[in-house]
Amino acid sequence: MIRFKEGFYADVRVEDRYLTTISYKAGILEQMSTRNEKQAFLRVYDGRMWYYASVTDVDNIQRTLDGLYAAATENPAILEDPIVRRFERNRAKLSSFADCSVRDIPVKDKQELLLSYLPILSEDDCVKLPEGTYVDRSSLFSFSSSLGADISYDYQTCGISFTFSMAEDDRQFAGHWSKGGTRFDELRGLDDIIRAAVKEHAFFLRSSVPVEAGRYPVVLSPEAAGVFAHESFGHKSESDFMLSDESMRDEWQLGKSVGSPILSIAECGDIPGAGFTPYDDEGTKARKNYLIKNGVLAGRLHSAQTAAALGEGLTGNARAIDCTFEPIVRMTSTYIEGGDLSFDELTAPIEKGYFIKTIKHGSGMSTFTIAPLLAYEIVNGKLGRPVQISVITGNVFETLGLIDGLTKDVEMLSFVTGGCGKMEQYPLPVGLGGPFVRVSEINVQ
Amino acid sequence: MEKEFIKETNSSVTLNVTAGRIDSFREIERTTGTVRVYENGCVGVAGALGEPDEEELTKKAKDALIFGIPYPERLEGALDMEELHDDELIPIPDFIPTMQAFLDRLGKLCPKFAFSNKLSMSRNRTEYRNSKGRRLVSSSSKLSIELLAQNRGSGNLFDTFFVWSGNRLNEDELLAQFKKEYDAFHTSADIAPGRYPVVFSDIETVLYRFFRHFTSDAYAAGASLLNGKLSEKVFSDKLTVKDDMNPLTNHGCCFFDAEGCVAPDMRPTFVENGVLKGLLTTKKSAEQYGIPNLGNAAAEYDGIPQISLHSLYTAPTAESLRELVPGKAVYVVVADGGDSTPDGHFATPVQMAYLMENGELVGRLPVLNISGSFFELLGKDYVGTVRDVPVKEAALTAIIMDVSKA
Numbered sequence: 036m037i038r039f040k041e042g043f044y045a046d047v048r049v050e051d052r053y054l055t056t057i058s059y060k061a062g063i064l065e066q067m068s069t070r071n072e073k074q075a076f077l078r079v080y081d082g083r084m085w086y087y088a089s090v091t092d093v094d095n096i097q098r099t100l101d102g103l104y105a106a107a108t109e110n111p112a113i114l115e116d117p118i119v120r121r122f123e124r125n126r127a128k129l130s131s132f133a134d135c136s137v138r139d140i141p142v143k144d145k146q147e148l149l150l151s152y153l154p155i156l157s158e159d160d161c162v163k164l165p166e167g168t169y170v171d172r173s174s175l176f177s178f179s180s181s182l183g184a185d186i187s188y189d190y191q192t193c194g195i196s197f198t199f200s201m202a203e204d205d206r207q208f209a210g211h212w213s214k215g216g217t218r219f220d221e222l223r224g225l226d227d228i229i230r231a232a233v234k235e236h237a238f239f240l241r242s243s244v245p246v247e248a249g250r251y252p253v254v255l256s257p258e259a260a261g262v263f264a265h266e267s268f269g270h271k272s273e274s275d276f277m278l279s280d281e282s283m284r285d286e287w288q289l290g291k292s293v294g295s296p297i298l299s300i301a302e303c304g305d306i307p308g309a310g311f312t313p314y315d316d317e318g319t320k321a322r323k324n325y326l327i328k329n330g331v332l333a334g335r336l337h338s339a340q341t342a343a344a345l346g347e348g349l350t351g352n353a354r355a356i357d358c359t360f361e362p363i364v365r366m367t368s369t370y371i372e373g374g375d376l377s378f379d380e381l382t383a384p385i386e387k388g389y390f391i392k393t394i395k396h397g398s399g400m401s402t403f404t405i406a407p408l409l410a411y412e413i414v415n416g417k418l419g420r421p422v423q424i425s426v427i428t429g430n431v432f433e434t435l436g437l438i439d440g441l442t443k444d445v446e447m448l449s450f451v452t453g454g455c456g457k458m459e460q461y462p463l464p465v466g467l468g469g470p471f472v473r474v475s476e477i478n479v480q
Numbered sequence: 481m482e483k484e485f486i487k488e489t490n491s492s493v494t495l496n497v498t499a500g501r502i503d504s505f506r507e508i509e510r511t512t513g514t515v516r517v518y519e520n521g522c523v524g525v526a527g528a529l530g531e532p533d534e535e536e537l538t539k540k541a542k543d544a545l546i547f548g549i550p551y552p553e554r555l556e557g558a559l560d561m562e563e564l565h566d567d568e569l570i571p572i573p574d575f576i577p578t579m580q581a582f583l584d585r586l587g588k589l590c591p592k593f594a595f596s597n598k599l600s601m602s603r604n605r606t607e608y609r610n611s612k613g614r615r616l617v618s619s620s621s622k623l624s625i626e627l628l629a630q631n632r633g634s635g636n637l638f639d640t641f642f643v644w645s646g647n648r649l650n651e652d653e654l655l656a657q658f659k660k661e662y663d664a665f666h667t668s669a670d671i672a673p674g675r676y677p678v679v680f681s682d683i684e685t686v687l688y689r690f691f692r693h694f695t696s697d698a699y700a701a702g703a704s705l706l707n708g709k710l711s712e713k714v715f716s717d718k719l720t721v722k723d724d725m726n727p728l729t730n731h732g733c734c735f736f737d738a739e740g741c742v743a744p745d746m747r748p749t750f751v752e753n754g755v756l757k758g759l760l761t762t763k764k765s766a767e768q769y770g771i772p773n774l775g776n777a778a779a780e781y782d783g784i785p786q787i788s789l790h791s792l793y794t795a796p797t798a799e800s801l802r803e804l805v806p807g808k809a810v811y812v813v814v815a816d817g818g819d820s821t822p823d824g825h826f827a828t829p830v831q832m833a834y835l836m837e838n839g840e841l842v843g844r845l846p847v848l849n850i851s852g853s854f855f856e857l858l859g860k861d862y863v864g865t866v867r868d869v870p871v872k873e874a875a876l877t878a879i880i881m882d883v884s885k886a
Contacts, residue, residue: 063550066549087506089507207822279595280632359508400638404816423825424821426827430847458626459598
């Protein structure tokens with residue numbers, strides 16, 4: 036039982052994290068490990084400074100907490116502090132994965148699943164270096180605060196990821212396919228899908244042509260659209276960047292037009308998948324937040340510190356990658372809402388353009404970039420040859436205004452490895468997605 | 481049965497900066513322990529977070545042999561070596577007042593900028609022992625200044641970085657350099673599309689996207705752009721590239737790899753004067769492909785060693801920036817999100833860059849696109865590298881690239 040002290044705000048976050056990693060390279064077992072770590076992150080706030088500590092000795096949290104209290108200055112009015120006043124005092128126990136915990140699945144079963152797919156990677160002779168990885172994570176979180184918050188919940192992801200370095204004659208290509216989920220059974224029965232993915236990558240190796248650099252209409256897949264939403268606007272919605280420069284508040288007034296009228300981008304921690312965050316790392320309950328609604332700036336993402344500074348409400352977006360770091364403003368699951376077109380209707384008006392099907396990575400500041408993996412020409416409304424594109428780039432606001440078509444259905448995705456990076460904290464698991472999105476012009480290189 | 485024992489302790493004190501003021505203090509100490517045992521051509525690994533119990537880890541590592549993970553039993557031979565570079569940089573009680581005073585001076589020099597992000601002191605201590613009699617101890621510390629600068633009123637997440645890391649902070653020299661960048665930021669500049677030397681403070685912006693091609697796995701599989709070129713002259717005479725594990729230039733790093741290998745000058749060399757001298761390897765991949773092991777292994781505390789690149793070192797070819805790039809050049813501060821096509825064509829946007837003339841910053845350039853091809857970038861278009869410029873413990877590399885406006 037943690038003893039909190041009056042005259043300070045304090046909270047304690049504990050994570051019991053279980054991880055499995057199994058990997059094969061060229062048919063040879065490379066990694067096989069299960070890890071169980073328990074760590075805690077402690078925060079004390081005296082109304083002027085935050086004092087943090089990360090500990091692995093979770094049986095002696097009180098001693099570390101008392102050390103932080105000693106470094107801080109007692110503040111009898113701490114409960115009136117605008118940050119402290121914003122903290123929620125939730126009390127909840129949430130168990131979403133007790134019936135299907137990856138902790139209960141024998142490692143041998145995970146290995147056999149991965150092994151069952153590996154031969155498919157080598158069915159085409161062009162695959163020279165097949166690699167496969169299985170990963171899972173089960174986390175049990177608990178959070179308590181000096182205000183009386185007392186929360187526990189679980190989190191789970193699992194996935195398989197394949198890379199296949201291909202070479203034929205003087206052509207080379209590094210292919211990649213993965214599937215993430217929250218339940219082990221979601222990873223079964225994927226043989227045909229993986230086989231089709233390898234064939235498509237082999238076709239790309241043999242048939243892709245260099246892109247003619249220029250500005251073209253581009254159709255983004257749900258994967259590319261999700262990364263675009265995350266990188267182009269999601270990071271701009273993280274309001275900690277507004278704390279240092281007060282003039283930012285005028286630049287980013289809610290209600291300002293920031294994109295095409297058909298564009299809505301939303302964010303929510305309650306969506307199952309990698310971004311599942313039913314309570315953030317300050318104990319705030321998840322809720323749906325619109326960042327852009329019908330082209331208009333509708334909201335932004337907050338921690339208690341940023342919400343207090345900007346006089347806005349909490350959003351449930353204070354997150355840390357683990358108990359080594361303090362929570363900062365981060366995304367959970369970010370997506371573009373659907374429109375009213377079919378895929379054929381989306382491509383029909385394009386005389387010459389490109390379809391970005393899968394991606395390697397993306398980034399975004401004033402200029403966003405997406406590095407495509409699989410991309411295709413669009414000629415007279417139809418998909419054509421595979422094309423090699425190093426990056427597509429554009430000014431964020433200009434591009435948001437050039438979105439002129441959306442398909443109906445939204446697909447959410449979770450990446451198996453990697454995640455979102457923000458300064459020192461990488462990787463944070465996030466969800467992302469969207470419909471197929473048409474942009475009338477993007478710089479393609 | 482052969483055995484390796486590794487204990488690593490990372491400790492850090494980190495300050496968060498908001499609007500030029502320090503508003504949080506974070507202290508972390510993390511110790512991990514690893515035992516790897518080798519028997520019958522296989523490896524067993526066990527790791528623990530916290531103070532390691534070697535006996536218990538050894539038992540668990542022996543149990544893990546049952547997984548049958550193939551690995552050669554070729555441990556490094558006897559050597560007793562310590563490299564201790566962990567002098568206290570700033571006493572912890574003085575860290576906040578010292579850095580706040582630095583921030584106050586910076587704020588006065590650069591009043592139109594709002595500064596945020598992190599200042600930290602970190603220390604890494606790694607001990608390695610093996611059953612062949614090798615005992616290595618590495619200890620290294622560094623101070624890192626990683627400030628984001630927002631030009632007030634720009635509406636951007638950030639406009640430029642002020643970054644430095646090392647273990648000998650010369651405040652006056654660093655502030656003078658930051659002031660030069662600040663003045664250049666507020667001077668508009670332009671450049672006509674064409675081919676120019678592009679100066680990078682972080683050569684990884686370009687080379688990281690080609691990392692895969694230097695690995696022994698990709699090379700042996702025939703999936704590298706460098707296929708068949710080992711020991712051949714491939715790049716510019718001026719280009720020497722090493723994996724920097726030398727604490728004198730890569731502050732805070734460990735001088736040996738995860739398998740206890742110590743390279744000459746603590747920097748495994750894979751390109752020397754343009755010749756592809758070696759490939760990135762672990763002991764396993766080196767044996768598998770019959771090539772010398774450069775010693776590029778890294779490992780999770782409970783994982784098998786994997787090929788890794790710790791940090792890039794490019795050998796100096798010039799004494800000054802003016803000598804390196806005597807005419808017009810593009811000085812890159814932020815170039816994020818670039819990549820290459822399968823045939824090696826590299827392109828990236830440059831979100832923040834300065835025009836440089838005769839080695840001096842002239843003004844801020846608009847958003848650019850830069851591009852080039854792998855063999856040309858590191859071949860005929862490689863200009864060279866200058867070290868300890870513009871401040872001590874920094875390095876700048878110049879490459880001629882196609883430059884256009886975004």
